[in-house]
Amino acid sequence: MKYQFKAHLPPLALGMLSALVFLAGAELLRPEIPEPGVEVADIPFYQLPFGPDEAGRERPFWPSRVQTENGKMADPSQIRSAAECAACHRREFDEWAPSLHAIAGRDTVYERAVEANEDLHKDGVEKARFCEGCHAPGEVLAGRTNRFKSVMPSDAETEGITCVMCHTAIHADPEEGNGALTLAVNTGVDQLSDPMILAAPRDHARAYGAAETNALIASGDFCGACHTEAYDGSMSKAQSRQHVQTTFSEWRDSWYGRNNVTCQDCHMAPDPAAYVRQIRSGDLSKPVRYAHNFVGSNYLMFDTSLGSKLTFLRGGILPGLSDARNTELVARQGEATRALLRSAAGLALRKSEVAEGNLRFSVAVQNLGAGHNLPTGVIDQKYMWLEVIVRDSTGAEIYHSGAFDAERGETDPEAVIWREDFLDAEGKRIPDHLTFVTATISHVRRGVPPKGEDAVIYETQLPPDAKGPFRLEARLWYRVATQEFTYNTLKTDLVIPPFELATATFSLPDTEKVRP
Numbered sequence: 001m002k003y004q005f006k007a008h009l010p011p012l013a014l015g016m017l018s019a020l021v022f023l024a025g026a027e028l029l030r031p032e033i034p035e036p037g038v039e040v041a042d043i044p045f046y047q048l049p050f051g052p053d054e055a056g057r058e059r060p061f062w063p064s065r066v067q068t069e070n071g072k073m074a075d076p077s078q079i080r081s082a083a084e085c086a087a088c089h090r091r092e093f094d095e096w097a098p099s100l101h102a103i104a105g106r107d108t109v110y111e112r113a114v115e116a117n118e119d120l121h122k123d124g125v126e127k128a129r130f131c132e133g134c135h136a137p138g139e140v141l142a143g144r145t146n147r148f149k150s151v152m153p154s155d156a157e158t159e160g161i162t163c164v165m166c167h168t169a170i171h172a173d174p175e176e177g178n179g180a181l182t183l184a185v186n187t188g189v190d191q192l193s194d195p196m197i198l199a200a201p202r203d204h205a206r207a208y209g210a211a212e213t214n215a216l217i218a219s220g221d222f223c224g225a226c227h228t229e230a231y232d233g234s235m236s237k238a239q240s241r242q243h244v245q246t247t248f249s250e251w252r253d254s255w256y257g258r259n260n261v262t263c264q265d266c267h268m269a270p271d272p273a274a275y276v277r278q279i280r281s282g283d284l285s286k287p288v289r290y291a292h293n294f295v296g297s298n299y300l301m302f303d304t305s306l307g308s309k310l311t312f313l314r315g316g317i318l319p320g321l322s323d324a325r326n327t328e329l330v331a332r333q334g335e336a337t338r339a340l341l342r343s344a345a346g347l348a349l350r351k352s353e354v355a356e357g358n359l360r361f362s363v364a365v366q367n368l369g370a371g372h373n374l375p376t377g378v379i380d381q382k383y384m385w386l387e388v389i390v391r392d393s394t395g396a397e398i399y400h401s402g403a404f405d406a407e408r409g410e411t412d413p414e415a416v417i418w419r420e421d422f423l424d425a426e427g428k429r430i431p432d433h434l435t436f437v438t439a440t441i442s443h444v445r446r447g448v449p450p451k452g453e454d455a456v457i458y459e460t461q462l463p464p465d466a467k468g469p470f471r472l473e474a475r476l477w478y479r480v481a482t483q484e485f486t487y488n489t490l491k492t493d494l495v496i497p498p499f500e501l502a503t504a505t506f507s508l509p510d511t512e513k514v515r516p
Helices: 003-027 090-096 108-118 127-134 137-142 163-167 196-198 201-208 213-216 220-224 247-252 264-268 272-280 306-314 325-342 484-490
Strands: 167-173 181-183 226-230 242-246 344-354 359-365 381-393 397-401 416-424 439-446 451-459 470-479 500-507
Touching: 090 306, 108 127, 108 306, 108 484, 137 163, 137 181, 163 167, 163 213, 167 213, 167 220, 167 264, 167 484, 196 201, 213 220, 213 306, 213 439, 213 451, 220 264, 226 247, 264 272, 306 500, 325 500, 344 500, 359 381, 359 470, 359 500, 381 451, 397 451
Parallel strands: none
Antiparallel strands: 167 181, 226 242, 344 359, 359 451, 381 397, 381 416, 381 470, 416 439, 470 500
16 A cells, blocks of 8 residues: 555646646636726716816716725616615615605706706716715716716616615715715625525625625714715805705704714604604614615605606606505605604794884794704705784784795795805805805805704784784794796796694783783
8 A cells, every 4th residue: 555655646746736837827827807897988988077186086976075995987787776676675675765865866856956057067967976976876976977978877877875875885974075975886796696695695795784884874974975065166156165065063063963863763763753752752762673764854755646746756756666656655755754844843932022012022943853953954945934923812914924825836035034045156146056156155044953943033013903812823834945946947837835844823912011
């Protein structure tokens, strides 16, 4: 046996050495696997009108601050549609599909506003990357936000903020905002077929549920990357940074931020209004689970009484939904939206008196349930106002401020209103959300801070024959768009209905005494 081993050892060793040499040679000669993603130069006619950054690097997504993990463009064929994810994650899909996130890049109000801005500048389409970086990141990352459409569309790109756009996030900068997210859409996704996902679920989970990603998307920082918005010279006429949306910092600096009540706790609770009431009662425990409903404040996009107009406003129906199922889900989300809005605000009488024939009173608008200002976001279109009516003992109206003309869609110009204004270089108000010509931002009245209030003082002369006791009717209204915008940009005569956030009735004195 020893003799045979010694006799065969040299050829065995030679064979093993030859095999090692062959494997090493094959490894050296093997073509290098290209890094996932698409080079900018490989996208025909892709425009880079803003030049490189300070380090000389290309900025293919500028003026949006969104970027991929390796700087390459995304391959749209490698980004899964949410409709594909629904095969296994049906509950999450049904929660997300009617949400504002799902239609962020396709709703008609947004689309028309972007088109109006694009027409303002020769590089308008490329400037719109600023908008699309948050509303339709798949479009920007794949190179479709370009005056020459040389990249074929895909279902995932029409889905606004779709599954992959959150579940591949690896970094967020809420201070910079303007879409300051880094998404691993090239290297952080798997290419597993459905049967392979079932066979190797851990590989799928590692791709879309990495520990660092899960921690990030559960934080307020993640939301702040888009819910902090500022204009500068890269996309507007601003000479200095103009703060347009400060929702993240409003939350961060509030009682909610200090007590770790996050954006997700309220807006992703299965029943957001119920969770707000829980917080108001002093119970800060987290939701039992986080839903993918992202309930917000845009009640209009869930107003099923609009019929086919609602489908028009929402930009059609998402892939993976039938008309009937879409209507059902939108109606359910609408109930949650209206309930959340009603949980946010309150009204209180702070002081009233009759003196020298004048009636004076103060109404406090209270932010009871929102973890940010009320209203918040970009509020040149969204706005809130207070309506007050005073009646005498006979029910006759003796004072009215803040009336709404339901036929013309106009709010009393003298109403107390919470809104910001876009101003051009000459200081004139821009009514149509024209970002690219905005020079400065001013506030008619700033939003009411979390757990704060804004007391509004009224004074009116009493008619000589007015008899008390007087009754004050107060209503707090919210509206998602001005009628000017509807006419000028949407090109429709649809009157945007307001939503009643809060209502209250108070008794006022009818003699020369003060009610504290």
